[in-house]
Amino acid sequence: MPHRALETDPAAAAVGVHLVDEGSWPALAETLDPRERRFAQAQGFAPKPGRLVVLPDAEGGIARALACLDPHDPFAVGRLATALPAGTWRLDPAPANAELAALAFALGAYRFDRYKRGAKDEAPRARLVVPDGVDGGAVLRVAEAVCLGRDLVNTPANDLGPDGLAAAVVALAERHGADVSVIEGEALLERGFPMIHAVGRAASRAPRLADLTWGAADAPKVTLVGKGVAFDTGGLDIKPSSAMALMKKDMGGAAAAIATAAMIMAANLPVRLRLLVPAVENSIAGDSFRPGDVLASRKGLTVEIGNTDAEGRLILADALALADEEAPDLLVDFATLTGAARVALGPDLPALMTDDEGLAADLARLSDAVHDPVWRLPLWKPYDKLLDSKIADVNHISGGPHAGAITAGLFLRRFVSKAKAHAHLDLFAWNPSTKPGRPEGGEVQAGRLVHALVAERFGGGRG
Template identity: 50%
Template sequence: MSLPTCFAPPDAAAHATPLVAVDREGLPALLASLPSSAARWCQSSGFAADPHSVLLVPDADGRPLLALAGIAGVRDPLALGAAPLLLPAGDYRLDGERGLRLDPGTALLGWGLGAYQFTRYRQPTRTPARLVLGEDASSQSEAFAQLKASTLVRDLINTPTEDMGPDELEAVARRVGLAYGGEVRCVRGDQLLAENFPAIHAVGRASHREPRLIEVLWGNPEHPRLSIVGKGVCFDTGGLDIKPADGMRNMKKDMGGAAHAIGLAQLVMARKLPVRLQLLVGAVENAISANAYRPGEVLRTRAGISIEVDNTDAEGRIVLCDALTYAAESKPALLLDYATLTGAARIALGPDLPALFCNDETLAAEYLRAGEESADPLWRLPLWRPYLSYLASNVADLANSGGSRMAGAITAAVYLDRFVPRELPWAHIDVYSWNDSHRPGRPPGGEAQGLRAAFALLKARFAA
């Protein structure tokens, strides 16, 4: 594969500037090992090895001697996230003799995420500095796959709906699936009714772009089946229960669950996990027109459970329930779904922690452990089934929302739980998919959250 512009091949090492990672505790010893003029430069510059700080140190002739990168710790996947856009353009190589030793894969991932700029509609603000890759490609191949998946997620979410509607989301899923030898099929428009996906059809029928269910199958049919489902609401007006302007502003990101599902599927295929992968994306626009679904309507679902529409802005769970039912019909060994589902999850956990709901204690423990070990945390919220009473309906089996504002993330999860057989290990991840502000390695806009954790979980489950 061609290298991203923020990396240089191993043969560039000879002329690259050494890059030394250091923390506050190790800085005094490092300064003592440097030439006195270099040490004085660091001190006069006020460099204190604070996390995400960098400093280019000249030699006696004013040429680059080395670069310093302050880090919080060697396990931080974003330890070098600030360096590509703070250091002067040029080539840098990790110095394995001085300072802290970073794992080459961790360094590669953090550098690549820090160099990311969304450039579809404008030129990059600057050329990132380049990190010279090590000779051992095998130790970096997984990091490259993770970086590729993470930047795919960011690109999909950052792209506005005019260029990332259901048609374009299908094209991406098709491109990714076919690139790795998968099979792709898509059920569109009124064919959704013919093939018994009425809930997906109801949410998306008001848009000029057809709603659809996208399916990618990959891998040996003899291997355990892994089903990954993503909410692909490419824009959410709120429907007839229309959102206010500030709530609608960033609704291009309401397909963030689908972006995560596609990114994770790509990672599974790229790393050749021994699974029979099924990727499912319900791709719709929740639009407003004469045939938009209405509050008070009763919808059919693939599972045969009738749904009263209490609020048309609670559309993601309606899209997901048909996809989850379809996935469960194949009795997968594991079912995961990703969705930008509730603002309540953000109120509870803030923007950085995806909410994890799970019907299996072993799976939940493994998922949380994978998040901790990969420094990609999630936080478990209870799948408290008594709260299903908040979704009671007088005319249907279930309502999609209710009058209470309590436990909004949990009620959404227990709604989905009605469509998943109890014996099937299932995890639902309510993910924000967005950075509201700039932080090193995390530019404003779309973000992959919990992706490394999910892949670590899948490796532990299926590649052992």
């Protein structure tokens, strides 16, 4: 857990980690004891990014460490969480963005060890004293929420189905004193969510919609919607095995929305928060929905099914229609929605789509500030005609090879008309390889960004 990686007492005894670069190294080298200088040279230390050396004291203990980090990576301090020996450490000097450095260290210490015998009792190798002027509690709140989301994404589908996703929302509500309800199975049809039901009805674990509300009723309304496909076979348009291998992460949008909600509630931001997680498993059985089917929707639009492997936008559409009914001040949906977004932007960069220029500008600015990047794709109106259907109000896919991420965003936009501001985030939710502060595996993308936006817009920056 993050609290085991950070020491929030600034007076705690700690060994210094001297952060050096090519410019500062000559002066620092002159301050070293000759013995330390010789040891660093013998270890081949040079002020090049990625280099680290631990210097011994006269008794053979640890005197200090020297580290040269990548100056272009604001999360570079995260590498130290696993590279330093066990003990308590202090950054010297603290980086320019000390808060982000502390967060990177906490997130770099993350491990998913649920299925490793004995691993749960292992403490982090190193602890970092939170730099002066940094609110350690705020850093820990964010780190713990991100780690919650990572745990959800990393958990295999046999242990985290639609029921487990709904249970995660219920547990979050209990932790923060929120109200929560879960609509399950046939009740989805009775309550007006036919597309959530259609996508999930073939699975042995029934589809459901988790609905959490928190905060004062008269506060600004902020609604988060997360795609919760616990596993995606592709349905009758079945995926090849190579494309199915990581489909436990197809609930990464739900994990991001849950983590963002956790950050907002833990920071006690003055908003009326709503979290909606449509949770399904896209399975194959005799009652699977089919290509060519026409589904009713909560919005009243009829939807022709072009491909059962584009199921995420269907469950999101019903949830977005519900969210839109109360005209929230801000509506954000998170989804591992399209391979097209990954082809365009790669795994590290979620696609952002919105018609609100002010919202787009705020998200672009804050993404740089908190190092939680997104990149805007246009909701290009001429592509709307690619969703035309001959027998229904709309087809849910374009059927062509082009602009798949954008047409998915255009489809979702049809289900939002009253919200004062809406952003759609198409993300990967996975680190393909380990980078500082970002271990390989499940990731919460754009969650810290949306938390920062809510804090700035509705909380006076607090959060």
